[in-house]
Amino acid sequence: MQSPEAILQTTFGFPGFRGVQRDVVDRVMGNRHTLAVMPTGAGKSLCYQLPAVALEGTCIVLSPLIALMHDQLRAATAIGIRAATLTSADDNRAETLARFRAGELDLLYAAPERATGEGFRNLLRDAKVSLFAIDEAHCVSEWGHDFRPDYRLLRPLLDEFPDVPRLALTATADAHTREDILVQLGIPHEGLIVAGFDRPNIRYHITPRQGTTQQIADLVAEQPGPGIVYVQTRAATEKLAASLSGKGRQVRAYHAGLDPAVRAKNQHDFVASEDMVMVATIAFGMGIDKPDVRFVAHAGLPKSIEAYYQETGRAGRDGEPSVAHLFWGAEDFVRARQRIGEVEPQRQPGERARLSALGALVETGGCRRRILLKHFGEEPAETCGNCDNCLNPPAAIDATETARKFLSAVYRTGQSFGVGHIEAVLLGQSTEKVMQRGHDALSVFGIVDGEEALLIKPVARALQLRDALRTSEHGGLEFGPEARAILKGEQTVDLVLPPKRERRRKRDGSANPIGDPLFEALRARRRDLAQAADVPPYVIFHDSTLREMAMIRPINLAALGRISGIGARKLEAYGEAFLETILAFEGR
Template sequence: MTHASSPELAQARRILREVFGYAEFRPPQDAIIARLLGGGDALVLMPTGGGKSLCYQIPALALPGTAVVISPLIALMEDQIQALRQRGIAAAALHSGIVEQDDLENTLRAGELRILYCAPERLLQERMLRLLRELRISLFAIDEAHCVAQWGHHFRPEYRQLGRLRALFPKVPRIALTATADLSSRAEIQESLALGDAEVFVQSFDRPNIRYQMQQGGNGREALQEFLRGRRGAGIIYCLSRRKVEETASWLQSLGYRAQPYHAGLPAGQRSVHQRDFLNGKTQIMVATIAFGMGIDKPDVRFVAHLNLPKSIEAYYQETGRAGRDGKSAEAWLHYGLQDLLWLRQMIQQSGASSEQQRVEEERLQAMLDLTEEVGCRRQKLLGYFGETLSKPCGNCDNCLQPPPLWDASEAAQMALSAAYRSGQRCGVQHLIDILIGRDTPRVRQAQHHRLQVFGIGRRLPARDWQQVFRHLLARGHLQPQPEGSGLMLHGSSRAILRKEQRIWLRSIAASTCPAEPRKRSWRQ
């Protein structure tokens, strides 16, 4: 049986109104709940703020027994438990911070708990599995199911073992939920969790209230300060490293912002205080690594900013999705530079991962780079990555609001590739720029690069434009970091550029101050 009866659906609607205070379900919530009430499995892909938790909380209250929710973070469990208890729902969690485990187990055996939260590591312990066999389990909900994806940004190996639940509890319906997964990740989730027979529910990934803006090159702090000017609402700023989180938070405090850092290196108590201060509005801006935010329940975040390039579109989408959960206007702003790209590529090369894993990580980074380089509607590009088509430009991204002027960088790209090749493919970007614009530095002279044919041939372009050219060549993979050292080497794909078979058009760096109508310029201007 995979379809709920009319009385069961009527009870679900009554719970929606009387317990949660909503008049109607938001599609496809009703279909998902009907699937679970009928005993079927479900895989749910729904954007942040789409109402995923109701999809298992309402069946948990409608079905007899205790629902078990597998969640990756203690903070996420505690937030949801507190919200449920405020509605009069008996909910608790079993995790490493629980001291009175015996009392909680007795409460479970007595059937006095409707929803139990548990981390995957605890759930798979033999003691826990024995306890679950004694209970009447109404359903299993696997939250943040993207943690299954082996090459995802929140990978938890224990999640991949949750497929055992099908064999151990064959009659208990299961639901896996995530806010972000591309087609390959969906297939991996279904295979790992033994959800081959599950009905898949995919809500639109479009968050039309979020304005997407991306900015390349220049001083990141200056760009961030300009972005923050006049913005008074709550925001999250993501950085790749703990050190950058600390430095950025201190800098913002010196400017008068109520900002705090959050990363895994802080003491747990301090992280908890900072998170609580952010949730209650005492702190305006949280500066964080990706250790912060999964499942964060703050609907009025007005902006999410990235001071470094995210590793993948999945990471970018999930992090930006924490903005505007209340449906009101919000912004997603990104700034990145050449060093981000070089660092992420080197991280992949030096990770020690298998060649297949490196290939997948490189493909996901490349997709993120393609999004930053996009000159058309960013939302169309973003949704296309998740297999969704937007029929017309969104009108609410930087490219739609102010179409970028373009310049023909084909000849400049040929010069950049030639400089990399003629200098032995062992020089970094700054050294290559020095060669191209004719800077007779001690390092250039020591290497005899002032004698190269390409020395000074690009002096008509300013250094910042050369930075953009190299950034594009690296983003497209025409130049790649040497596996050892800091030099750049040519990839086979660069031949088409050198042979003038492929043209390169780049956005003007000053696009934000240019007229709305795009204009084209030559590299010689």
């Protein structure tokens, strides 16, 4: 049997393991059960693919989405791993079963729904199973943000094969969720390997919404490369996609209500693209194994910090610089609290804690990454140098007095009006509505002026975020449970004022920032090969591999094969084509 290092080089084309990969592989090869918590882009799939090549038998990969399985199948096949999927979308079921029984598969992908059936269990008795890999393992936990009941039915299947190692993998699990995964999948606590949650290549930005469409249009203009924009409703995806279209970028919409053929085509085209923007609901993402997404934007508040971490983690899986930008509004928190009131009473404390954690993330004047990582139990440095607050520290002021004025105006106008009317009263504006209701005679009329006037809207957002103000069923502001303490001076309202936004020139965050013409020629050759093979360009080679080619300019196959990311199978399949491009560029 080849050593793990030899397989890593010859099959995957990598000179060495990254992070905790070697620790995980060693446990699997030693026949020990393991839970690996590794950030997206840390190479989780290699942790079961490499043992699948090394060990006798077939690794059974349990994965939640068909699209994700098919993406991983393409990538595995491209490097010479014998792999197949067993899903409702496959028309080669008989061939796959025959290959499995004959011991001709290294990897067999299936969904938990199929794996928990008696028929699948009988199938596994017909051949040698080398490993169970449970992908997206946080789905097994009711404490997780993406619970799937079928995952909780896996334990009997795993226990029927007690001598087969099991490897659970996830990028998003806090301490409570990790403990639950260990119990539900029968993994001993000493089998827990946590690689850390930091994604240092992602730059985090969080901004109050002020004309969302324009804000996102500006972001799209500034950020080259593929991107995902998450919105909260189906209708909003199509509306925003239409607004962003026609500005030099391909833009598509994705949501569960689209015709299945349209949805599948949009996803296929996005995966194959080098610059498309997908405007989507959260139905889009988990099934996407696309490494070169350069930015992820949220046009509204995600469900939780765990969901935010997972969704932003779809950017920069290739390790290249990427951006995550969240645009939020006070109404997001109002709606979230309303939804919490509609869930079962026993779940409400946990949901409130999740919302409070999101509030701390958007409201902080300190390091965003620090809050994210502390949520997952880490103790990071005070600053990261790669989030909006670290790069451009905001001003922080005590806005308690302005908040008390705002709350007084809400109370004296009868807790029936929105932010605009309250602002008009405080500024002393004699609008028609103010005059009709006699609010110009109130003691709060005109008590805010000068620079304090600029604080009214941020204060209104802060009061709604803190649940000092709520929106009534008629759309007016009314007191929430935290209002009394602020009015009585028992609680302060500190306000973070984001720096004024300057119109930035388009950043050269492209795949080819130094404009190397050889790199562009290599990308063009990759594009042609990808179209001919009907696979996404990144399945051929990642941009980082092409950049290394352009820098080293190898003159023979042996030198080309020493470049990171070029294993034996890819060298055989594509080496001559890329070498031809390099030599032609050199005039040889």
